[in-house]
Amino acid sequence: MLTRLFNEQSLLPDVHKFPAWVEDSGSEDSKTREEEQDGCPLGEEDLEEDVKGDGSRAQSDVAGEEEEEDDEMDDDECGDDADGDRPRKRGPKKRKMTPARVERSKMRRMKANARERTRMHDLNSALDNLRKVVPCYSKTQKLSKIETLRLAKNYIWALSEILRNGKRPDVVSYVQTLCKGLSQPTTNLVAGCLHLSSRNFLTEPCQDGGRFHMANPSFSVHGYPYPRCQPPSGAHGLQGHYSYEGPYPGGGSPDYASPDYEGRHSPPVCVNGNFSLRQQPASPDAERGYGYSAHYAGLSGARSSAVHHHLAYGATGARGGGGGGGGGAHSENAPPFHDAQLRHERAPGYDELNAFFHN
DNA sequence: TAGGCCATCTGGTCCT
DNA sequence: AGGACCAGATGGCCTA
Numbered sequence: 001m002l003t004r005l006f007n008e009q010s011l012l013p014d015v016h017k018f019p020a021w022v023e024d025s026g027s028e029d030s031k032t033r034e035e036e037q038d039g040c041p042l043g044e045e046d047l048e049e050d051v052k053g054d055g056s057r058a059q060s061d062v063a064g065e066e067e068e069e070d071d072e073m074d075d076d077e078c079g080d081d082a083d084g085d086r087p088r089k090r091g092p093k094k095r096k097m098t099p100a101r102v103e104r105s106k107m108r109r110m111k112a113n114a115r116e117r118t119r120m121h122d123l124n125s126a127l128d129n130l131r132k133v134v135p136c137y138s139k140t141q142k143l144s145k146i147e148t149l150r151l152a153k154n155y156i157w158a159l160s161e162i163l164r165n166g167k168r169p170d171v172v173s174y175v176q177t178l179c180k181g182l183s184q185p186t187t188n189l190v191a192g193c194l195h196l197s198s199r200n201f202l203t204e205p206c207q208d209g210g211r212f213h214m215a216n217p218s219f220s221v222h223g224y225p226y227p228r229c230q231p232p233s234g235a236h237g238l239q240g241h242y243s244y245e246g247p248y249p250g251g252g253s254p255d256y257a258s259p260d261y262e263g264r265h266s267p268p269v270c271v272n273g274n275f276s277l278r279q280q281p282a283s284p285d286a287e288r289g290y291g292y293s294a295h296y297a298g299l300s301g302a303r304s305s306a307v308h309h310h311l312a313y314g315a316t317g318a319r320g321g322g323g324g325g326g327g328g329a330h331s332e333n334a335p336p337f338h339d340a341q342l343r344h345e346r347a348p349g350y351d352e353l354n355a356f357f358h359n
Numbered sequence: 360t361a362g363g364c365c366a367t368c369t370g371g372t373c374c375t
Numbered sequence: 376a377g378g379a380c381c382a383g384a385t386g387g388c389c390t391a
Binding site (some may be wrong): 115 | 377379380388
Binding site for chain 2 (some may be wrong): 107124
């Protein structure tokens, strides 16, 4: 049924082949049209309308009855509807589309387009900022928009649960929470970031009353996995052991006080037994790939196996802090989401969470 | 090559 | 009237 509907829709006229100011889609849509779609178009746009538009409009124009604009328009709006008993449309009379009006209409449309572009760019900038504060940020393998939102939602939920329960969940349940509803590729990505095979939490029915058992008893959870890492190459594979005993970037580590630490974009729940707090640019490629403040020295290539787990909250970049948003290769046009914000204007619960992981 | 993702254009609607 | 927001349509790019 739906397929049929879609198929039928695909047969509809391609309204986008014509600029907005020359098109007049079906009669149903015309009820609130602005004056540029009035019933007495002039100039070349009229020809376009005739070419594309509904038959009644074309007939009306061809008949050369444009001057009786209002009456004609009302009739036209009825389209093929044969009943002429419909009450006339009220409201301001529609005016002719003089060339000047057409020009104005074009300008309005262009301005609206520009605004819409800006709006979408801002939205994308916000999404980029969101990507940086959810687990598994990778500049080279960006999460899609929808996956970013899903992961963010899961992440918020997971953190809320931590705060609510006041105890540290196991890694697998954390990952399971993070990956709820995510696509398989994103799940693999998250798993890779956590050095955890997606199989461990996707295929094992380890849920028990809302809690998850450790899928792998060899986990050593001394911290909490907050990944800010590039998924290791072959991330889908499960590496031998999982020791989440890494330092907690949220505080305490002397490295964070060092000038090299440029701040992070991510929340503090970061654990990884292997990562380094100091920036360790592993290769020029990696440098290129992460050309802004908080990033991973992790590698994108297969050669990264030895170092791909290393987190680097280092200062690459010259864009200290400000790079949150538009650092390096990024061309975000919105004001950057400053690291300072993340460091000093932490979300509610940050300190509790921080203290929690340091107890 | 199909499908996913994305940017852009566009018209409609609501609000100020 | 104009701007913000939204959703549909479309075409380009990328990847499996």
